[in-house]
Amino acid sequence: MVYVLAELSFIADDPRYEREKPYDIVYASSSDPLKSNCQFATSSAIRITDCRSKFEEYNLKHHGFAFLLCPSSVSLRSLLSEDVDTAKEAVQPYLKGTIAIAREELKPERVICFDWRIRKRSVSEVNVSHDGGRVKLHRHLSSDEIAKVTDGEWEIQFVNVWRPISEVVKDAPLTLCDPSSVARDDLPEVDKVHTDHVEESAYLKQRPHREW
Template sequence: MAATDPIHSWMYFLQRDPKFETERVYELRRQKPTKKIPQTNMLLEKVDNIAIHDVRPRLEQCSFGTTGFFLLDMDTGLVAEDFDHREKVIKCFLPQLAAEVKDRLNASRVQIFDYQLRKRNRDFPISNGEVYEYRQPSCLAHVDATPGDIERLRHGLNKGSFERVDNVRCQFVNAWKPLRGPTRDWPLALCDNRSVDPEMDLKICDLVAPDGTSETASVHHSPNQRWCYVKNQMPNEIWVFMQSDSNGRSGVPHSSFPHPDATEEDHLRESIEVRI
């Protein structure tokens, strides 16, 4: 099937500043910065006119082995309001998602350890000075985990039985589901893993919290990167994308973006992301 013309939008990326050749990228989470230690040392740049390709006509070509992502068709039987109730998410949605992911990836075991709701405030991305009730879409290209972070999770999630999973191949997987559709307000874009140069495009970032440090990857923009989305994504369509692999393969950069065809009549973006 012939490729459709891409749309164009913007995202934020980590600047290619020489200081990051010797200085580790970091961000303090839930800690107060000091004069000596700022909240973050990130230097960001807004990159305009990024081509973002609709992969709906070519979904059969998307897989973990190629692009690093695929679209899972899964009817949860839940409506958007159900996801405000933690017990419904835990009892109804997460077990079904775990079973589907286990089957699609032919995994021996699946552990879901976190989920997050996001609901866009109408003022976003302009801050209104208020504290939002829900987290907002991220417009910064990033990867949620590194191969090194997999070892931290493998140990932390399996205390007392670590020896049983010590030498097992592990993958950190993200699942992203819109709660209302069609999704035209700040949809999610994924970067084809084959178009990413890990050595040149990714920088490890320490997320420092009071209870410990985790690793993500900040992303430098490159014209070689191929960004993708699925047009008019519906709530039964769930992105599943690789974020890290214990075999050393890097994850899929991702970011939300303002769709140029979105209107005031479109649903404000509501979504759930699950870390697996």
């Protein structure tokens, strides 16, 4: 298989996290020394396999991710427009189309889009931890729907959908990690502190055996 060697950032394997939970105050200024206690380390020469010629070999059930050809007509320029109305008008068809993709592929009873953003280069992370997922359920589902989850009537899946909105990604392309190469201890939970609530996500530690 064709591969490239790349540089990625990970949360540092710091002993302090054994006694102090990592956190990030989302609304704080970047100059605030108390904004975050997260320390990151960059690893180079990480082997990333080019799987573009074998999209059909990957699926959500066995690999935790899948590839689909679902282009969007929404432009990056419109989403980044300084005119609020233009940006709002652009994002609605994008979100509706993305929801339609999830509905077609997963055949769920209901689809909820509770967050969207334009992806920027970042450290390696999981968007929501196990406990953080439960918090999100209580924020976005009604009490009757929560009861269906608790009683086992509903099974919940959190799914990220990444859709390109630029013709060619020349910098920091999306990279996926094979979940079978990730141990539970390699995903320290991180508190994301907002003004009105706290979410929990997870960052990834670097390990030499990982497959990308």
